[in-house]
Amino acid sequence: MVETRRLTELAAGLRDRIDIPVGDLVVALSGGADSAALAFLLSADLRPFRALHVNHGLPDSSSLEDAARAVASKVGTDLEVIAIDVPAGASPEGRARDARYSALIERLKSGESLLTGHTLDDQSETVLMNLIRGTGPRGLAGIPPHRGMVARPMLAVRRAETRELAGLADLPYLDDPVNLDPSVRRNAIRLEVLPALSSRFNPRLAESLSRIAQLTRADDSLLSEEAGSIPVLASGTSVAVALGALTTVPRPVADRVLRDCLGRVRPPHRGTAAELDMIWAVAVGDRSSALLADHTNVSVQGPLLVFSPGEDGPPLPTHAPVALVVGTQSIGGFELDVERLDRVCRVAPLGSWSAIFAPESELTARIDDSGVLSVEADGEPAWIPGHRRMGVAWYQPGTSGYLSVFAREESGWTSSP
DSSP: OHHHHHHHHHHHHHHTTOOOOSSEEEEEOOSSHHHHHHHHHHHHTTOOEEEEEEEOOSTTHHHHHHHHHHHHHHHTOOEEEEEOOOOOSSOHHHHHHHHHHHHHHHTOOTTEEEEOOOOHHHHHHHHHHHHHHOOOHHHHTOSOSEETTEEOTTTTSOHHHHHHHHHHTTOOOOOOGGGGOTTSHHHHIIIIIHHHHHHHTOTTHHHHHHHHHHHHHHHHHHHHHHHHTSOEEEETTEEEEEHHHHTTSOHHHHHHHHHHHHHHHSTTOOOOHHHHHHHHHHHTTSSSEEEOGGGOEEEEETTEEEEEOOTTSOOOOBOOOEEEOSEEEEETTEEEEEEEEEEEOOOOOOSTTEEEEOTTOOEEEEEBTTSOEEEEETTEEEEETTTEEOTTSOOOTTOEEEEEEEEEETTTOOOOO
16 A cells, blocks of 8 residues: 555656657657656556667667566557667767667657657766766757657656656566676766765755756757858858858857858767867968868868868878877877776777777877877777777677777867767
């Protein structure tokens, strides 16, 4: 009786804080407690919905699929399972996320909204992780409550509440074992960093970080609106913006326009702080042009600042390479932390400012004449920190021993989220 009363009270309290969109609903049912709790709340409110589950083909995927099927049966809805293959390459976590969302959105019908089980804790972890790696307003804005056909209705709900509800409702959820591996950066923030900061400085730190995201999202939205008022011209694979328009708006707005231009020429990379300084040097006439990473060229043509892709352009001029060894080294305004780890590799790099290499790799770094840092592994191009990792920026789960490298700009390191 006590448990039944607590379940009723908890469910009623959560209903007041979840933001369910109108229209037809689809729940991304992972098999975990958060999406299971969301499905239960919808079912208890007699809101019709269907459920989708993505099987990534990883070691624990079959168990998570079984849990998702059991939860769907418990709440009385049908479940469609989508099997995907995650492309090989750098940042497996990011590739899995992109493949998962693509598969889910492809299954949506006209008028449907995809609901995920992201909570306030996911939001706080995202904001802190972005803050640690260095970010702009978009990174501090965290997880958007709505983006396109995707809605995240539980960003005001704590993870402890979803787990309590799932337990009281006897939902047969399963914790993903990957989420317990502290060598993954997000997990370390969740399991170690946030609890330590909360216990010492602010017991409501998660709520504070979520509030930062909410406030910054409003500012970011205003910046985007102002930047959107400046026309960006497209011609083939190049884009251009009027110099007069850039120089008559506040610098934060102009920077947003420049980042958006870069994102259209070389998606999804939207430029580092160092690249923005180079672009401004071109815009004000201090230099004739700038050759950025991926051979992206920025130049002035009449009244326009033009961004042109140049994958087939000449190789970037370089200075003598510097051998990277274990420890921290400085090169051309960047710091690189190199760590040799002898444990089994379970970590996937988060973002383009970190990379993983085979333990026997010989790493070298160099700065080109445009100030862009690149890293080679055994003589092959491997990584442009802040932009992209090539194939030899290595990740092999289950292998014992690896080199972990983390890069940052020495002066107020920032990067695009």
